[in-house]
Amino acid sequence: MLAKGQTVIQYMEQLAPKHVAEPDDRIGLQLGTLQKDIRTVLVALDVNEEVVDEAIELGADLIIAHHAIIYRPLKQLQTDTPMGKVYEKLIKHDIAVYISHTNLDVTEGGMNDWMGEAVGIVNTAPIHDMHNEQLSKLVVFVPKSHHQEVLDAVLGAGAGWIGNYSHCSFNIEGFGTFMPREGSDPFQGKQGKIERANEVRIETIVPHDIKNKVIQAMLKAHPYEEVAYDLYSMDLKGRSLGLGRVGKLKEVKTLAELVEVVKEKLDVPHVRVVGELDRTIRKAAVIGGSGGRYMMKALFRGADVLITGDVDYHTAQDALAAGLAIIDPGHNAEKIMKVKVAEWMEQKLQEHKYATRVVASRIDTEPFQFV
Template sequence: MFARGETIVQYVEKLAPKHYAVPDDRIGLQVGSVRKEVKRVLVALDVNAEVAEEAAALGAELIVAHHAPIYRPLKHLQTDTPSGALMASLLRHDIAVYVAHTNLDTADGGMNDWMAEALGLEGRGVLEEVHTDKLFKLVVFVPQEHAEAVRAALFGAGAGWIGNYSDCSFNVEGTGTFLPREGAEPFIGKPGKRESVAEVRIETVVPDSVRKAVVRAMLKAHPYEEVAYDLYPMDLKGRTFGLGRVGALPEPESLDEFAERVKQALQVPFVRVVGRGDRPIRKVAVLGGSGSRYIGHARFAGADVLVTGDIDYHTAQDAEAMGLAIVDPGHNAEKIMKPKLAEWLQLRLREQGYETEVIASRIDTEPFRLK
């Protein structure tokens, strides 16, 4: 059994929900249709002519990419231009392209966490907040003998987290009353007769990001035909998601030693470095892609160095003046997402019994070389 494209997209959006993206980012389905069976998925950093050819040769019906092939508005679709020829190739081979960009950067366990893990950073936090989960209090009334099953369903769907504590709830025993009317099919009692039942009031915290899933799980586990429950918005902040990560090295090392660490960990042929080579480095900020405008965020977070791509001359001077070192591995360092996302997606599909194969692109889309 092969997964349909819509199912694969749902898994990607479970890791990287669309609302995690920064405003006006070009994400989502850009080319073709996902309303079809998919035997092979190609995970790519960029979508260019070579990647399209690779997908066609593999028989992939879907490309999941990090960078959008349609980023600037298309004024025409002339097939004798590079962009037009690319679109024509994708459509000719019926290859859909789905993009997860800043939502994958922001996601917990996504791009910036993969880069931070590769660098060995500990005690990681967010560099710039993009999204904070709203919190709700869910209250549901359950017959005593079914309370544990409903609690397990709530916790399994993501409810009950307070900081680093899971399965948090408050439970009060009491008596529930109801009178089933004509046409009702009550789990307990008979129509026309008022019933009194020993029940448990279960209270738990629910993040907005999993609210619908939690309610569905609760309703499925609850024995009643009509479930009595309430959802109250809370004036408390939930988990914060954002761009970049800030963490610490296990032990301090010199900037030159750290630059070599970056080169090896992110598998890039060279890095550009701003700062004295013997400068001690302990606290590190990392942001995949183009991070020129985040040097102030990194300095404010107390980072000794910022690892990011596309640093220009004047930004490098500004960073040096404010005492922030920089290691620039280039934008293409984000290629770390290819094997990571392919592995994550393949595991989820296998868990559900799908035979769909997920392949990391082998095409190197780095446009620069040293001479």
């Protein structure tokens, strides 16, 4: 069975929720329709004519890309311009294009985590905070016989995370009372008679963005016809989500040694470097794309080096004066997302028994040559 376009994108938005994107970022479906079966998904960093030709050759119905194909409002659509040809081919071959940009950068397990892991950064935090996760407290009353089953369902759906601790809950035994009325079909007790049931009160923390998923899992596992539960909003904030990652290196390195790691792990032949190559690097910051404007925030968070693309001359001068090293692997280093997203999506589709295949684009969209 093939997955529908809406199903593929539903999974993609589990990885990179739209609400964590920067305001006015051009994300989501930019061209085509999702109201169709998807035989093949092509994952690309950019969408140019070569990538579209690759999609046509693969029989792809959907391209998931990082960089938008429509960034500014179109005043006209001429098919004799370079981008006009791209739009024309996409429409003629019924290929939809969906963009996941800063939401993929910000999300946990997304672009900046992949880049940080690749170069050996651990115990990371965002460079620039954008979102504080909203938390709720779920309280549900469960018959003692089904306590573990409901608890496992709730925690398995993602509830119960506090910092780096999972499966956090509090459980209190007591008794509940109820009277089944006419038309009811009680799990225990009889209509018209007050029932006293041995129950367990389960309390746990639920992030706002998975609240519905957790409640549905709880209701499915719960034996009662009418489930007694409460959901309280909390002033307590959860995880911070934001752009970039900063943390300690697994192994202390010189700047020169880290340069070689960046070149190998991010698959770039050359980098630009600011700073003395023999200086010691203990803490590093990374941000995909053009992250030079976060230079001072990386420095404030204790980074010895910032790894990011498109660093301008004056930012490099400021970093040098402030004692922050810079490794610039270029904007195209974000191509790490092609294989990572493809692997994640392939696994998700296979878990749900879909025959839709996912392919990472093999087209190199780096516009620069080094001579």
